[in-house]
Amino acid sequence: MSSVNINVLYEDNHLLVVEKPVNILSQGDNTNDKDMVNLLKAYLKEKYNKPGNVYLGLVHRLDRPVGGAMVFAKTSKAASRLSEQVRNKTFKKTYRAVINGKMRKQSDTLKDYLYKNKKTNMVSVVSESHKDSKYAELSYATLAFKDKMSLVQIDLKTGRPHQIRVQFASRNNPLVGDQRYGKNSKVGQQIALWSYKIEIVHPVTKEKMEFVCEPPKEYPWNVFDK
Template sequence: MKEYQITKNDSGQRLNKFLEKAVPRLSGGMMHKYLRLKRIKVNGKRAEAAYKLTEGDAVQLYLNDEYFDDVREEEAYRYIITPKLNIVYEDAHILLVDKSPGMVVHADEHGDANTLIANIQAYLFQSGAWKPDDAASFAPALCNRIDRNTGGIVIAAKTAEALRILNDKIKDRELEKKYLCVVHGAPRPGAGEIQNFLRRDEKNKQVTVHAAQVPGSKTAHTRYRTLARSGALSLVECELLTGRTHQIRAHMASIGCPLLGDGKYGSNEQNRPYREKGQALYSYSLTFRFEEDAGVLSYLNDKTFLVRNIPFVTKYFPGYTFK
């Protein structure tokens, strides 16, 4: 038996409409059959397809496992009843979303289907902006990625043309991305640049820092500046001048200031008193810096988008004011 608790967002809709989203593999004919057989109930009682759901209702489904088998990533949007998104900006071509720490952007080895792209597609599907059953329909796609435990702005393309342009602009480094992080200690100097080489260890999913190039390494360049101090912690802004895996985490650790909560590049002993579950890192600022023609996205040139509601800033630097 599978049970759904009806929230405020889901209330007010007919039971059959809710079931279409909750169990997309269940055909209309089978749904009515199971309602008659009391294999679909509301609050433990028989219900009609036209029943209007209210907040607090419990929908019980006594259905075969085949209706709830593992969902392929490309179909996951059909199984999301209420998309969870913090939308920073949206227009006809793009969608900027503030990804919460803990959410994956795409399905990973753990098989989690409740990904950021699935929630974006569910939102666009339910709003009517995306019609996946149209053979010529473009599937909304992400233009950049952020680690599971990192929060911040992720760009989604709503059109094929926007995806093509943004992929080119990202490749040509015409997007300016800035991150906020909390680090142990105080960077010396307070502002500067870190430039060296990072080599990725696929087995351990970690990078190592090298002063000179070694086989398999790539140039990594980060600009940073200290924004505030609080006890043994510093609030630092980092700008990625290259985009390597774990670049900020490895670079800040390399100058003796590992990120708060980062067990991979930092010290568990340092992190333990703070009880943080993931690294204090947020992609909070995005600016479009187009050097060449951007076609239908030209209107975005020189526009900056910010996320100011960042939990670790509020917690450790409550008096900090974004400028």
């Protein structure tokens, strides 16, 4: 796949579920850097020897630095039905993250109002009365604590830009490696946020499906394997 090795987790006539590598765009932008949509279109074109354009529907996005499970649609019908699941929240996304320190509670629900500054591309927690604020909610559970870091599992209730990063950073527990919202991250260190599990209803068979993608066996994830 154009020198980017992408792990396919599941594929049928309607769905393509893959492990998105870190630092690859979900969709092309003005940087012209490699992106998942075009890489996977090239993969489908080559695999099925298809002439002309290949259809691939982008159902949801992951921030560029985030890796893990990602679902794409191979038909417009599947794309429409999966997008509807995203809207009605039957498309469930579970993340894992390594945060600095320890949250006050072992598990909790975080509720905030977020504002994205389009000029700086920075997101901040604001009051509910802020005219451009968007409600953000997630639940987390702490799985382990070691070396002044916590491994947390996150059930994302709303999908706001940079939501996970901002909600933890605002409580003084920024994600390890987050140079944008954390103060002590080393330059070049990868942000420790991973799309761990996606649950959907198959757009055609209506079967409930679950796709799990384990984080990489590298720092800081491997700290919790020992």
